[in-house]
Each structure stands twice: as structure tokens, then as C-alpha cells.
Amino acid sequence: MQYKDYYQVMGLSRDANQDEIKRAYRKLARKYHPDVSKETDAEAKFKELGEAYEVLKDPEKRAAYHQLGANWQTGQDFKPPPNWNEGFEFKGGGFTGSDAADFSDFFEQLFGRTGFHSAHTERHFGEHLRGQDSHAKIHIDLEDSYHGATRTISLSAPEMNAQGQLQVKHRSLNVKIPKGVKPGQHIKLAGQGNPALGSGQAGDLFLEIAFNNHPLYRVSETDVYLDLPITPWEAALGAKIKIPTPEGKVDLKIPPNSRQGGKLRLAGRGLPGKVPGDFYVELQIALPPANTEQAKAVYQNMQQTLDFNPRQTMGG
Template sequence: MQYKDYYKIMALSRDASQDEVKRSYRKLARKYHPDVSKEADAEAKFKELGEAYEVLKDPEKRAAYNQLGANWKSGQDFKPPPNWDEGFEFKGGGFTGGDAGDFSDFFEQLFGREGFQSAHTGRQHGEHLRGQDSHAKIHINLEDSYHGATHTVTLSSPEMNAQGQVQVKHRNLNVKIPKGIKPGQLIKLAGQGSPGIGSGQAGDLFLEIAFNAHPLYRVAETDVYLDLPVTPWEAALGAKVKVPTPEGSVDLKIPPNSRQGGKLRLAGRGLPTKTPGDFYVVLQIVLPAATTDQAKAAYQNMQQAFDFNPRQSIGG
């Protein structure tokens, strides 16, 4: 996937005001509109311009895009930095609204298949309206789900300064992480969304939970998986080994004649949700290197002891 420099596409500096974004779009849209343009690649440029404008015209999309930094160049291979959207606060539907149409893979990777939209409510004299709900994503450790935790979370949200430029403000909240929460679940913080209009109540803040990458475990729904290295003789003869889990080490019996990739289930030791998930140990057989004469002799003895051809099923 290639990085798209939306500022370059729209011939803008990164500190351009929102009015400058609008003026540039109108100018370039007239130049590249397929119905009037004589440029050979007008249709492609018009489509690319529309995508850039979709991002830069919206303070929330623009502020999120700006978090990627200014060191990328158009056409470079691109992968979003880990947790790039961590703690970024969006109004309305967060990453779930709008119609992205035929926007690029780059847009989809950042903002979702349908992009996201900001819902803005105009204020009229004398109105008393409830504030908008806000949405943000936060990352926690797997162990937080097993034990519960309290974190201080920094949230960032865009606002317009007096010059019509997008800037980001920050606020800190203490958030209680309930035991048994899983990725994708929402924590609701009542009254922490946008302020109401007039005497209207403030909206709510919804925090979507994601898990940080873990050096040992991976999560699928409510189940937790661990790749466990074992020796060939442990797999062949069976063994009892200590296995780390998020709740402490357990003694695990490996059955004789276990195979590479075999799964051993520890029932109910996954995420402690209302219906607890399971913990799966996935066997990874590790072969010792034949770096000494003694090790080579051991492998030669194995070769003589076994009438074994692993390629027989494919005619090898």
C-alpha cells in the first residue's frame, strides 16, 4: 500500500487554514473535472483530489491524518504505525460513518471501509440540545482483562484556532478497566462527551478497547493462544512442562506422539468474560542443531532407528 500526501495533492502547506483547503479544492476541481478538463489523466486526478479533500476538509480526519507525521512521501510503501489512532477522540460515529465510495486502500486502512464522519449540530438562539457522543480507541494490556485495572488515559481532539487552522487539545481521564473486557467492547463514560447547547446535557464518551501486542499470547474472541516450544523427544515420548499463563504458571502434560501444531486446551482459562474463554497451547517442535560430533551421531542413530519418509504421501 502506498502513502498518499493529501497536502501535496491539494497543493497546500500542512498549516493551511480550512478556508485555504476549500479554496484550493474549488480551484483544482475546476481544473480536473472530467467534463471540462483537457488533461489526459483528469479523471484519476479528480478522484484523488476528492479523497484528499474528504480528509483535509474535516478537522477530525485531518488531525488524525496529521498524526502520521510529515516525513512520508507520496508513493512510499506505507503501513500505519502501531496504535496510531490511540486515544484520538471523534464526535458522532467515530470510524463508522460516511460513504468512502471508491477511495483508495490507503484511506480505507486509516479510516475504515466507509471512512468516518463528524456530525456537527448547528446552534440556534434559545435551543437547549444534548451534546454529541464522542468515541475513542484505547489500548490495554491483556493482563488488564484478567485482573481489572485503572488507567489514566490521554485523549486528543481537534479544534479550530482563531486563524482557522486545526490544532489538537488533550485531556486526561481516569478510566476503570473491568475484569473480563475483550477487544472491541465499549466503556461508556457518562457526561464526558461534547458539552450540551444551552442547558442541554453533555454527551457520553465511548471508549473502544483494543489489546496491545503481547510477546507471548494472542487473542481470538475470548480465547487466548500460546505457542509453546517443545523438543522432539518431549513431543514423541510425552512430558510434563511448566507453561506460563496470564494467571501464573501451570503444569501441562504433553501426550506421547504429539504433532507439530497440536493444540492442548485449558478450559476456562481464557479471558474471564461472563462465559470464560479457553487457553490453548499450540505445540511448536524445535529441532536442536547438529553442531557437534555427538549431536551428529545422535541424528545418525535416529536415521538408522526409524524407517520414516515424511515425503511418502507426495511421492517423494
Template sequence: MEYKDYYKIMALSREASQDEVKRAYRKLARKYHPDVSKETDAEAKFKELGEAYEVLKDPEKRAAYNELGTNWKSGQDFKPPPNWDEGFEFKGGGFTGGDAGDYSDFFEQLFGRAEFQSTHAGERHGAHPRGQDSHAKIHIDLEDSYHGATRTISLSTPEMTAQGQVQVKHRSLNVKIPKGIKPGQHIKLAGQGNPSMGNGLAGDLFLEIALNTHPLYRVAESDVYLDLPVTPWEAALGAKIIVPTPEGSVDLKIPANSKQGSKLRLTGRGLPTKIPGDFYIILQIVLPPADTEQAKAVYQHMQKTLDFNPRQSMGGLIP
């Protein structure tokens, strides 16, 4: 995936005001509009310009984009830094123009396709409009979902200065993480969204949950997976070994003649959701290195005494 330098596309400095962004777009849109432009690559330029404007005209998207830093060059191979967008508050409303399908992979990797619908309290609170809801993503540890926790989170809210510049305001909140919450679910904090323009209630803040990368486990829906290294003799002969889980170690029986990738299940030991997930152990057979004369002798003995050809099932395809 290639990095897109939206400031370069719009011929702007990173310090440009929002008014300058608008003026640059109007000027370049006239130049590259496919209906009037004589440029050979007008359509592609116009599409690229629209994407850049979609980001830079929106203070929230622009502030998040700026977090990627200034060390990237247009066209450079790009992968978003881990948790790069954590704690950024976005108002409801989603895309503000164009067809989502017109955006590049770079745009969708950063901002996705999801559209949060704003709630305006004029519909629910009479004459005093309610503030907009806001949304942010936070990362928690897997153990927080297993046991529940209270965490202090930092949020970054883009704001416009009187000079039309985008600045980021920071705040901290104590958040209760409920036991059994899954990635993609939301925690609602009533009244912690955007303030009302009048005397109405503030909007709500919705925190989307993501999980920090764990050194041992990975999660799919409510199920948890562990890749477990085992020796060839443990897989071949069977064994009883101690296995770590987020809820503590358990004694696991490995059946004899287990194969690489065999899946063992501990029912109900996944995420403690309303319907608890399962915990899966995936066997990974690890061969000892033949790095000593003794180890080589063992392998040579196996070669001579075991009638074993792992390619036999391939028939005549292998000589």
C-alpha cells in the same frame, strides 16, 4: 500499501487554514472533474482529490493524519505505526461524503469504514440540545482484561483556532477497565463527550478497546493462544511441563506422538467474558542444532536406526 501525501495532492502547505483547503478543492475540482476536464487522467485525479479533501477538510481526520509525521513521501511503501491513532477523539457521523468504496486502501487502513452515529439530545432533552458523542480508541494490556484495572488515559481532541488552523488539545481521564472486556468492545463515559452548544448536557465518550501486542499470547474473540516450543522427544514420548498463562502457571500433559501444530485446550481459561473463552496451546516442535560432534552423532544414529521418511505420503511424486 502506498502512502498518500494529501497536502501534495491538493498543492497545500501543512499550515494551510481550513478556508484554504476549501478554496483549493473548488479550484482543483473544476480542473479535474471528468465531465469537463480535458486532462487524460482526470477521473483518477478527481478521485484522489476527493479522498484528500475528505481528510483535510475534517479537523479530526486531519489532526490524526498529521500525527503520521512529515517523513513520508507520496508513493512510499507505508505501514501505520503501532497504536498511531490511540486516544484521538472523533465525533459521530463517519464519512462526510462520497462512496466509501471509492477510497484507497491507505485511507481505509487509517480511518476504516465504521460510521458512528451522533446522538443529538434535542431528541431526548427537549429545548436544550445535547452535545455530540465522541469516540476514541485506547490500548490496554491483556492482563487488564483478565483482572480489571484503573488506568489513566491521554486523549487528543482536534479544535479549530480563530485563524482556521487545526490544533490539538490534550486531556487525561481515569478509566475503569472492566474485567472480561474484549477487543472491539466499548466503555461508555457519560458526559465526557462534546459540550452542548446551549445549556444541554454534554455528549458521551465511547472508548473502543484494543489490546497491546503481548510477547507470549494472542487473542481471537474470547480465546487466547500460546505457541509453546517443545523438544522432539517431548512431542514423541509425551511429557509434563509447566506452561505460563495470564492467570498463572499450570501443569500441562503433552500426549505421546504429538505433532507439529497440535492444539491443546484449557477450557474456560481464556478471557473471563460472560461466557469465558478457552486457552489454547499450539505445540511448536523445535529441533536441536547439529552444532557439535556429539549432536551430529545423535542425528546420524537416528538416520541409521529409524525407518522414517516424512515424504512417504506423497507417493510417486517424490523420487
């Protein structure tokens, strides 16, 4: 995937204000509109311009785009950094202009086809207007879901100053992480969204949960998986060993004649909940290296003693 410099597309500096962005778009849209332009690549330029304007005219998308840094060049191979939009606070969401089908892979990797999030916006019409809900993604440790926790999170929200230039405000909140929360779930913080006009009620803040990468475990729905290395003799003869789990070490019985990739299930030891998930151990047989004369002799003895050909069914 190639990086797109939207400022270069529109001939603007990164500190351009909103009026400059609008003027640049109107000028270039007239130049490249396929119905009137004589440029050979007018249609492609017009689509690229529409995508750039979709990002730069929207303070939220523009601020998120700035998170990627200013050192990328158009055409460079690009992959969004892990958790690049963590703690970034968004409001309404969705698209406001161009057809999403025309957006590039670069745009879709950052913003998707339907905006940053699912809208929870609630409007109450009458004498006072309720403040707009806001949304952010936060990453927690797997252990936080097992035990529950209170975490301090940092949020960043874009806003325009009086000169129409983009700036970002920051705030910190103490958030209670409920036991059993799963990736993709939302924590609602009532009244922590955007303030209302006048004396209306403030909106709510919805925090989408994601898990940090864990050095041992991976998660699928409510189940948790551990890749467990075992020795060839443990696989062949069986063994009883201690293994780590997010709730502490437990004894695990390895059945004799276990195979590479075999799964052992610990029922109910996955993510907590009314119906808890399961904990799965996937066996990974690790071969000792034949890096000494003694080790080589052991392998040679196995070769001579054991009548074993794993390719027998292939005619080998």
C-alpha cells in the same frame, strides 16, 4: 500501498486554514471537473482532489492524517504505524462529500469506508441540545482483561482556532478496565463526551478496546493461544511441564506421541466472563541443532536405529 500527500494534491501548506482549503478546492474542482475540463487526466485528478478535500476539510480526519508525520512523500511505500490512531478522540464520523467507492487504498487503510467508528450519536431536541458523543480507541494489556485494572489514558481531540487553523487539545482520564473486556467492546464514560450548548447535558465518551501485542499469547474472540516449544523426546515420550498463562504457571501434561501443531485445551482459562473462553496450547517441536560431534552422533544413531520415513505415503 502508496502514500498520498493531500497537501501537495491541493497545492497547500500543512498550516493552511480552513478558508484556504475551501478556496483551493473550488479553484481546482473547476479546473478538473470532467464535464468541463480539457485536461487528459481530468477525471483521475478530480477524484484525487475529492479525496484530499474529504480529509483536509474535516478537522478530525485532518488531525489524524497529521499523526502520520510530515516526512512522507507521494508515491512512497506506506504502511500505517501500529496503533497510529490510539487515543484520538472523534465525534460524528462518516463521510461528508465524495463517494466512498472512489477513495484510494491509502484512504481506506486510514479511515475505512464508513468512517472512524460506529456512530453512537444521540440528539435530544427541545429547549436544550445534548452534547455530541465522542469516540476513541485505546490499547490495553491482555492481563488487564483477566484481572481488571485502572489505567490513565491520554486523549487528543482536534479543534479549530479563531483563525481557522487546526490545533489539538489533550486531556488525561482515569479509566476502570472491567474484568473480561474483549477487543472491539466499548467502555462508556457518561458525560465525558462533547459539552452541550447552553445548559444541555454533555455527550458520552465511548472507548473501543484493543489489546496490545503480547510476546507470548494471541487472542481469538474469548480464547487465548500459546505456542509452546517442546523437545522431540517430550513429544515422543510424553512429559509433565510448567507453562505460563495470564493467571500464572500451571502444570501441563504432554501426551506421548504428540505431533507438531497439536492442540491441548485448558477449559475456562481464556478471557473471563459469564461463559469464559478457553486457553489453547499449540505444540511446536523444536529440534536440537547438530552443531557438535556429539550431537551429530546422536542423530546418526537415530538414523540407523529408527525405522522411520515421514515420506512413505508419498512413495519416497
